[in-house]
Amino acid sequence: MTHPFFEGIAPVRYEGPDSDSPLAYRHYNPDEIVMGKRMEDHLRFAVAYWHSFAWEGGDPFGGQTFERPWYPQDQMKMAQVKADCAFDMFDILGQPYFCWHDADIRPEGADFAESHARFESIIDIFEQKMATRPVKLLWGTANMFGHRRWMAGASTNPDPDVFAYAAATVKMCMDATHRLGGENYVLWGGREGYETLLNTDLTAELDHMGRFLNMVVEYKHKIGFKGTILVEPKPQEPSKHQYDYDVATCYGFLQKYGLEQEVKLNIEQGHAILAGHSFEHELALAASLGVLGSIDMNRNDYQSGWDTDQFPNNVPEVALAYYHILKAGGFTTGGTNFDAKLRRQSLDAHDLIAGHVGAMDICARGLKAAAAMIEDGGLEDALAERYAGWSTPEAQALLDSDFDSIFARVHAGKIVPQPRSGRQEQLENYVNWFV
Amino acid sequence: MTHPFFEGIAPVRYEGPDSDSPLAYRHYNPDEIVMGKRMEDHLRFAVAYWHSFAWEGGDPFGGQTFERPWYPQDQMKMAQVKADCAFDMFDILGQPYFCWHDADIRPEGADFAESHARFESIIDIFEQKMATRPVKLLWGTANMFGHRRWMAGASTNPDPDVFAYAAATVKMCMDATHRLGGENYVLWGGREGYETLLNTDLTAELDHMGRFLNMVVEYKHKIGFKGTILVEPKPQEPSKHQYDYDVATCYGFLQKYGLEQEVKLNIEQGHAILAGHSFEHELALAASLGVLGSIDMNRNDYQSGWDTDQFPNNVPEVALAYYHILKAGGFTTGGTNFDAKLRRQSLDAHDLIAGHVGAMDICARGLKAAAAMIEDGGLEDALAERYAGWSTPEAQALLDSDFDSIFARVHAGKIVPQPRSGRQEQLENYVNWFV
Amino acid sequence: MTHPFFEGIAPVRYEGPDSDSPLAYRHYNPDEIVMGKRMEDHLRFAVAYWHSFAWEGGDPFGGQTFERPWYPQDQMKMAQVKADCAFDMFDILGQPYFCWHDADIRPEGADFAESHARFESIIDIFEQKMATRPVKLLWGTANMFGHRRWMAGASTNPDPDVFAYAAATVKMCMDATHRLGGENYVLWGGREGYETLLNTDLTAELDHMGRFLNMVVEYKHKIGFKGTILVEPKPQEPSKHQYDYDVATCYGFLQKYGLEQEVKLNIEQGHAILAGHSFEHELALAASLGVLGSIDMNRNDYQSGWDTDQFPNNVPEVALAYYHILKAGGFTTGGTNFDAKLRRQSLDAHDLIAGHVGAMDICARGLKAAAAMIEDGGLEDALAERYAGWSTPEAQALLDSDFDSIFARVHAGKIVPQPRSGRQEQLENYVNWFV
Amino acid sequence: MTHPFFEGIAPVRYEGPDSDSPLAYRHYNPDEIVMGKRMEDHLRFAVAYWHSFAWEGGDPFGGQTFERPWYPQDQMKMAQVKADCAFDMFDILGQPYFCWHDADIRPEGADFAESHARFESIIDIFEQKMATRPVKLLWGTANMFGHRRWMAGASTNPDPDVFAYAAATVKMCMDATHRLGGENYVLWGGREGYETLLNTDLTAELDHMGRFLNMVVEYKHKIGFKGTILVEPKPQEPSKHQYDYDVATCYGFLQKYGLEQEVKLNIEQGHAILAGHSFEHELALAASLGVLGSIDMNRNDYQSGWDTDQFPNNVPEVALAYYHILKAGGFTTGGTNFDAKLRRQSLDAHDLIAGHVGAMDICARGLKAAAAMIEDGGLEDALAERYAGWSTPEAQALLDSDFDSIFARVHAGKIVPQPRSGRQEQLENYVNWFV
Ligand SMILES: [Co+2]
Ligand SMILES: [Co+2]
Ligand SMILES: [Co+2]
Ligand SMILES: [Co+2]
Ligand SMILES: [Co+2]
Ligand SMILES: [Co+2]
Ligand SMILES: [Co+2]
Ligand SMILES: [Co+2]
Known part of the structure; x- marks a missing residue:
């Protein structure tokens, strides 16, 4: 371990359902064979840098609750501490993948060049850390929703300068993803939408978004990136309306701009629920349309109207999700990412591990149930x-x-x-x- | 008047905002010129046979509340009384259009042939009544959701016999629409969806629905029907999931099955709300995608999670709807239908007229406000x-x-x-x- | 068996988790001891006459789908067939309780006296059937929402004649409940609420409802009924707003009218969800306030905005429900009723049994998990x-x-x-x- | 004007509906007599320090967008600039009242004593500014939800130290409210609720909250504060469940803890909507129960599931709200507060004025319509x-x-x-x- 943050927490091991340890895997047994394949290779778990390391516990009515050794996050030396702690956690959990946004891993610089330089220096660190570990990059992505420059959209911004800034940002993140051997590149358009139709030119914005996504695909081929380009649907929040509303909407968009063979979807349970669908609906529809790429396996609270991004904890729900994934042939470049954040009262390093351990066990149980249903063939x-x-x-x-x-x-x-x-x-x- | 049901209710006239009559038009003045066109020609109001004459006041927890001279509706002679009363109401309101489902206008027969014969005999009556009146047919449609044969879908039914029965039914309704000079033909797929994915083959059902809609278009061209084929989106209810979820979903479907140049949409405010959208969103998006056809101007209650199908009563909302319609060039074959039902406690003939009069006035106010904004150009x-x-x-x-x-x-x-x-x-x- | 409807379906037995029968209990083992008490005595299952025998498969967009030997239900001889089939099903399932509304068990008569006579003759039949069987009455109740006379409320109706009719109806149902040894009497106020505030005198209606409930309590004591008076909260549907919105609202109402020591609540999962709560929230709050009476263990679909009344099928949810019930000491006069209806496509007698068998197994699993958590003491x-x-x-x-x-x-x-x-x-x- | 922030924006005047100024009152005419009383005295508008001056434009997916001369807000000298700009805005708008949380007006100190001293020095400044202006304090309140110490509740915290800290904080804010002649004191329990029942003792927390509110009332009487104690209901957000869910829930709570004669409610449109109610429902119910105190006239977006706190803009909705307020006799100590924030893209000082001007005009139109309905007597x-x-x-x-x-x-x-x-x-x- 490189940092005392997780001190006292041993690497998590499979101990079976009768374990009495609070932090053992009871069901996730990476080497166990399910339908002829190792469980790890089915599930392809990824940890999200964003929620686990960059989010500080704030919500719309309150600020930071967590206290982490890598705070304040506006300093480069802290970004190094953060990377150390993140890879410590990967060592503890032993999950095969991780994911990042550019903004998760480095503080914003004074201008693009400085932001870029900072980003590259962290990518260097990642490259070194990955060289000595099995952990791989499931996907990289650009945060084009947090900074005020994105408030009115990235590729759909009324200001072409923002479109350009977005293009430069995505190029930077695609390059890094490619360099680190990432298996996918993701776009989530949190600000690609509107707050009010009164100030919005829908046609222009959708055309710009279509052109931008084509530029992403062109750049992928130019640099020889073999991974999958993924778009993540979400109906709203922070926007009143997000253009990538749900699977069906994204599919219509991809067809309109000639991209349905080039782009797949990263589907999140919480976003399915916000859009008025079940998770299995979104997965089954994406599979039917040929655009099922990867998943964010974090649930929403059914009684809250916003994206709560909680760790999964309901086996019957998760089993139906994997049933549709297995029916579609399982993941190829995709995997099971936890785009999940701790509840803001879960202050401790222990909580961070517990959230992931519980989630991985739930997924393991769901996968095994799904596989048993496939093998039984009753459905x-x-x-x-x-x-x-x-x-x-x-x-x-x-x-x-x-x-x-x-x-x-x-x-x-x-x-x-x-x-x-x-x-x-x-x-x-x-x-x-x-x- | 041919029947005493509306006795004592005079034809409704424009009397201006200071009228003290409960049943005068205060704002709907058919001949008033708005943006160079008669108000009647902008709004193109239609009365829905379904909710106004066929629905008996039931809801999931209670049966019939209305008492009408044309009940019980399972007798052909009552269908004649219903037609008389319906055209009496058209005479009273003076609206230019009406609409029907086959099931609204005739009782189901013992077999298809009898149902067909009954249907034709009512269409004959309509033809005669229309010959002496200005009222026209905005659209016809087939009710393929009420009878138990449709419980698992019409064109998407697991049983090909139901697909065939649906084809025969739609042909019959298209023929009648064509004969009566209807300006559109509508399909609402209330059962084209699922109750549970566990028993549903999404891919097969969507392909069958795509093929069916192509058959509709082929038949339209075969018989020389010049009207517009319209699909009405709705996200759910009665189905847990309806395939024609919203405008974006329908557009993706139309593209997939090569129909985006042939089919337009009939957009209902209540269905927009059920899908998590504003009405103006659905209208603006349809206009942007080139598939804005016609509207059902009936709202839902924002605090109820089902389709309440109430008459519109909020001018600011309606103004934004017509703003987007006017921006898109206004209606061509489409119009403003009220797919609205009285509240089940509104028992009287007076209520039926009041619901329509209030709705038409609200639309007139909305249209004038929208036109003023267009002419001012501020937005x-x-x-x-x-x-x-x-x-x-x-x-x-x-x-x-x-x-x-x-x-x-x-x-x-x-x-x-x-x-x-x-x-x-x-x-x-x-x-x-x-x- | 008294009627061939369930022909070929044997009484359901506990066969353990490895049974290969589609209609065996895999988990519900009535005599198994859980926390020192027989499982049957914990769960106290009841079958609802309403949804299982009176509901014909209709929904707001379609009519009857089921075909039952006791249709049409407007004939007294069919009410006898219905009773025969109902008790056949009780024999098959072996659950200890059932429940009814007056309207479930007899067709409406031409006037109150005839309705009353019909009701009594069915109660006579029930008395005979119960004399030779272990099945008991969990509760009776009056349907004061279906008939058009109730459209504007029962005790809260603007017309005092309806209040009187409601009083007579409840007296009749309380008498029968008492005669049959019922352990509770339930009131669900589906029409006690409003469609629009514009025509509603909230203060008068709430006062009338408070007085009515006091009359119920007075009558209970007068006749020496020892069971519990239960009110069932629901936020809306069919009403836009129902006065008994949720547990907290009911508690405020009971306090205001001096009834918090006399009346408890019958809490339904589906209604909890409609009110924006989890089921465990409503149970825990009712327990905390001392008004937890009984439950309707039927869920809603999380993606539908109306009361879907489905059989429970999620063990983790059900486990949390029983956890709060066990923490509160378990049921006294209350029990686990299934106020659940088949999906309208589930046409067969087999489906009716399967719905109950699955539900009882889910509850058994939930109960055992809850008991294990109580005994472990970790929470x-x-x-x-x-x-x-x-x-x-x-x-x-x-x-x-x-x-x-x-x-x-x-x-x-x-x-x-x-x-x-x-x-x-x-x-x-x-x-x-x-x- | 004391600060150049609002430079170029003149005091807003009533110019009538035909004004062509973007920042004139078209309908709000303070001296106009409505039902025998000045419009200003009916509406009793208040500006909220919180949303208008303390909120920086952040949302769950993005940070600050506004740039204000009083940023960064963690410096006392900036708190003075903020006060200057706030009172400049009050001078421009001419509304009769304002409101604050302690945390809005001063930066948190290193300990309670320093926070207290900072707070008092700003209250001194307010006192001086108010001495020379007509603007008065509608209410003060304590922010007991933003700082991490409140994350698990204030009076309902599992830690009695937090209860004590809350008591000290409320005393401080009540003293200042009393000193400034405030007409009400408000409590909004944003963290008085839970994230999960698994770690929550409902009974203890509700009892502590009941005791705390009694202490508030005891202290009010001790210091001779003649204003009204108000509780603001909200169902959830930030909490999964907030104890003060809605009007009915609050009323049950007040009764249980003997406070229904001492405490009234501050009702917000947005919170009504989140709880599944219309605003007029909450107002009418509060009036019926005798606990209607004051209002926050900011709406939510009907298509978003969180508290959007937008300025009101729909006259028909607002008219129904004032109809119920006027029917209940109008405000006594209460008023019309705008607990409304600009959209985060509305960056300019002009936007801040425009939001308020539009809102005040909407309310004026609503009030006049409500008064006309009252005077006509038709309802x-x-x-x-x-x-x-x-x-x-x-x-x-x-x-x-x-x-x-x-x-x-x-x-x-x-x-x-x-x-x-x-x-x-x-x-x-x-x-x-x-x-
Ligand atoms: Co999310
Ligand atoms: Co995600
Ligand atoms: Co509808
Ligand atoms: Co419609
Ligand atoms: Co229910
Ligand atoms: Co129930
Ligand atoms: Co709010
Ligand atoms: Co507020």
């Missing part, structure tokens, strides 16, 4: 039976037909539909046999 | 000023550029964005000068 | 430690003190609070060790 | 007619009666309720004749 069998009528040649002929000829047959009384039970309760019971 | 001027930077050749060059060259300029300190006020409060005040 | 220990400061004499002196003397000590620097971690994540992990 | 007449049945001696006898005797009359067919229309649409139209 797929039920689907096959329910849609069996569509497998006939007659059904396919129907689709190639036209209204007049169908009308004739229906009118002649040759087609009289008979409702059949949808069996929802029995299928819900079935799922509960596995979780 | 457009503010937009032009805010986005002025994008009008320069440099800005356009930026869009044609690439990350490396932009980075170089930003890094050299040549681009340093300066935030400017978004002026939201001043613009909100501006709107209030007109409503 | 209570954490609470004790967190609030330990309040156990000192100094802390109690503080509460008896005044602002001036406290100010003096704080101002002198003698009191400097030191924040301590709330440990939320660790406690959430703890719960997951048990579910 | 009261409709109520009287609807409830006329309750005015008879028979109806009062019914309330004094019992179930057996009522049953006898109903059973004998002597009472057969006849539903009458609730006339909601006509009443909604009526309101629109006035707004």
Whole structure:
């Protein structure tokens, strides 16, 4: 350990469900084989630098509650301490990936050049630390929502100077992601949206966002980055309306700007809920549309109307999420990131570890339940039976037909539909046999 | 008047804001010229047969409250009484359009052929009544959600027989719409969605829905129907999830199935709210995407989580809606339909007239305020000023550029964005000068 | 079995978690001892006549989907068939209790006297059936929301005649509950609220409701009914606002009308969610205020804004509910009712059994997890430690003190609070060790 | 003017609806007589120091956007600049009242004594400034939610030291409120609630909160403060659950702790919406229960799930609010506070004035519409007619009666309720004749 912050906390090990340690893995056993693959390789966990190291415990009605050795964060020497503590935590947890925003890892400089230099020097440190450890970069991203320059959007800003600043920032972050061997590059457009339509030119802003994302793809190919470009949907907050509202909205946008083969989605449970969907809905839809990329496995509180970004803690919910991921073939470049923050009253280093350990165990349980359902095949069998009528040649002929000829047959009384039970309760019971 | 139901209620006339009649138009003056066009031709009001004549006052916890001379509705002779009363009301209100579902106007028959025959005989009656009156058909549609055969979807049903039955039903309704000179044909997919993903094949269902809508378009062209095909988005209710969730979702779907040039949207305020949007958002987005067709101007209660389908009563909200409609050039084949139902305690014929009169006045006030804002130009001027930077050749060059060259300029300190006020409060005040 | 409806479905037995029967209890083992008491005596399951036998599968956009041998329900002979099938189902499930509304069990008569006579004749049948079976009545209640006479409220109706009709109805239902040995009497005020404040005299309506509830209590004592009077909170739907909004609102109402010692609450998970609360919040608050009576263990869909009344299927949620019930001492006269309806596509007798079997298993799992947490004591220990400061004499002196003397000590620097971690994540992990 | 911040902005004057100035009052005319009283004396506007001067434009995803001459706010000399600019704004707007939290007006000191001394020195400055101006203090309050010491509550904190610190803080703020002639003292319990029930002792916390509020009342009487003690309800945010959830919850709490005669409520539109209510609901209920004190007239966005605290801009909504206030007799010690913040993109001094000017005009329009409805009497007449049945001696006898005797009359067919229309649409139209 390079810093005393986590002093007294040993690396977390798998000890099985009967462990009496508060900080053991009871279910996450990286080497355990699930459906022919190591559990670690299925889940591909990542820790988020942002919430775990940069966020200080503030909320709209209160300031910092945490006290960390790397505060105040506006000093470069503290950024080094932060990096030390972050990699200490990676050593403790043993998760295979981490993620960052540029703003998480270095203090803003006086101008772009200084911000850039600071960023690069931290990336150097990361490179060194990664050289001696198994931990890899799941994705990098640019924070284009925190600083006041982004208040009216990044690529969608009414001011072209901000568009340019965003382009420079993303290039910088893509370069670093590429250098560190990152497997994806993410864009979350927290300010790409509006506060009021009264001052917003929707058409212009969407066109600029479409052009910007094309520039990202062009740059990816230029530099030979082999990872996946991911967009993260969210309906609102901080914006009143965010353009990347949900999976369906993003898919329409990608099609309009010719990007549906180039860009995939990073789907967060909390954002699904804010958009009025279940997490499994967003995952299943993205899989169906061919744009399922990666996930942020942090939940929202169902009784709060904002993004609470809590660690997952409900196995039945998580099992359905992995069920759809496994059905879609599992992750390729994507993984399970925790874009989760401690509650602001969880002050201690212990809490930071406990949040991750609990989350990883929940995911392990969910994955195993999902795999068992896949292997049992009960849900797929039920689907096959329910849609069996569509497998006939007659059904396919129907689709190639036209209204007049169908009308004739229906009118002649040759087609009289008979409702059949949808069996929802029995299928819900079935799922509960596995979780 | 052909029936005593509305006895004692005279045709509603424009009497101006100082009228002391409870049932006069205070603001809706059909012949008044607004932005060079008669108010009636801007607003293109339609009365919905469904909520006004077929709905009996039930809700999930209670049955019929209304008592109408055309009940019980399962008898053909009552369908004739209903038609008489409906056209009496059109005569009283003087609105230019009406709309129907097949199920609104005739009782279900024992089989499709009987349902069809009953339907045609009512369409005959409509044809006769319309021959002697100015009232026209804004749109027809098929109710493919009420009968138990549709419980698992129409075009998305797991059973191909239901797909066929839906095709026959829509053909019948399109034919009638065409015969009556209808200006649009609407599809609302209340059961095209799911109750649980556990029993749902998303990919198959969406493909079937895409094929069905293509068949609608093919049939439109086959019969020479010149009206617009409209899809009505709604996020949920009765379904847990409806595929036509909102404008953005529908647009993605239309693109995927090659229909974005053929199909437009019928946008309802209440459905916008259920989807987490403002009505003006849905309108502005549809206009931006080129799919703004027609509107259902009925609001939801902001404190209720279901579709309350109330008559509009808030001028500032309605003014913003018409502002976006006017900005988009106004209605072509579309219009302002009231897909609104009386509250179930509003038992009297008087209430039915009062609901419509109040709604039409609210829309007239909204339209005039919107036109005044357009003519004043204050909002457009503010937009032009805010986005002025994008009008320069440099800005356009930026869009044609690439990350490396932009980075170089930003890094050299040549681009340093300066935030400017978004002026939201001043613009909100501006709107209030007109409503 | 008295009727072929459930033909082929054997009585459900406990077969343990490894059963391969779709309709076995995997976890609900009535005789298993949990915390010194039989599981059946903890859970006290009840089946609701309403949703399981009277509801026909309709929703706001569609009519009946179910086909039952006891339809149409407006005939007395069918009410007898319904009773036969209901008790057949009680025999199959073996749950110890059932519940009814008057309107569930008999068709409305032409006038009150006929409705009353019909009701009594069904109660006679129930009495006979119960004489030979272990099944008991958890509670009776009056449906004062379905018929059009109740559209503007029962005890809160603007028309005193409706108040009187409500009084007569409740007397009838209380008498029958008493006769059948019911252990509680429930009031749910689905129409006690308003659609619009514009036509509502809040003060008068609340006073009338307060007087009515006092009359219920007076009548209970007059007839010597020893059961508990329960009010069921719900925030809205069908009303825009229901007076019995949530636990806190009901408690304020009970205090105002002097009833907090006489009346307890029947708390439903779905209604908790509609009111913006978690189920455990409502239970914990009711326990804290001394008004926890009984529960309706049916959930809502978190993505739907109305009361979906689904069977419970999430063990972690249910475990927290029973944790608060056990902490409060468990049920006395109350129990676990399923005020749950099948999804309207679940057409078969099998579905009706499956819904209950799954729900009872989920509750059994939740109860066992809750009991294990109680017995382990980890949460209570954490609470004790967190609030330990309040156990000192100094802390109690503080509460008896005044602002001036406290100010003096704080101002002198003698009191400097030191924040301590709330440990939320660790406690959430703890719960997951048990579910 | 004492500071150049508002340079170029003249005092705002009433210029009537046809003014072409962006910063004139078009409707707020302080001396205009409405229902026999000056408009200023009806509305009793207050500016909130908090949002207008202390909030820096941050949100959960971004930091400061505003640049003010009184930043950084952690210096006492800047607190003086802030006071100068605040009173400059009061001079410009001419509103009769202002409000503060302790934390708004002075930087936190190293300990309580220093914080206290700083606070007093700003109160001295206020006293001097108020001596030469008409502006008065509507209320003072203590910010017991921002600093990390309050993270787990103030009076409900698990640590009695925090309770003591809260007591000292409130005493300090009550003393200053009393010294400045404040007309009310407010408590908003932003942290009096919980993040998770798992670490919360509801009973102890509510008892401590009840005791604390009694200490406030005791201290009020001790020092002879004649103003009103107000509690501000809010359901959640920042807490997952706030104990002062809504009006009904607060009323139950006040009754339980014997305070319903001593404490009234400060009701905010935004908080009403977050709790699932309309603003007029909360006002009407508070009036009915006798606890209507004062209002925060700032709205939430209906499509956002958090407290957006925007300036009011919808006349029909505001009119209904004042209708209930006027029906209850109007304000006594209370007033119309704007607990409203600029959108974070509204950077300019002009925006700060525009937000208030627009809000005051909206309120003036709402007040005049409400007064016109009161004077016309149409709504009261409709109520009287609807409830006329309750005015008879028979109806009062019914309330004094019992179930057996009522049953006898109903059973004998002597009472057969006849539903009458609730006339909601006509009443909604009526309101629109006035707004
Ligand atoms: Co999030
Ligand atoms: Co995320
Ligand atoms: Co609707
Ligand atoms: Co509609
Ligand atoms: Co319910
Ligand atoms: Co219930
Ligand atoms: Co607020
Ligand atoms: Co407030």
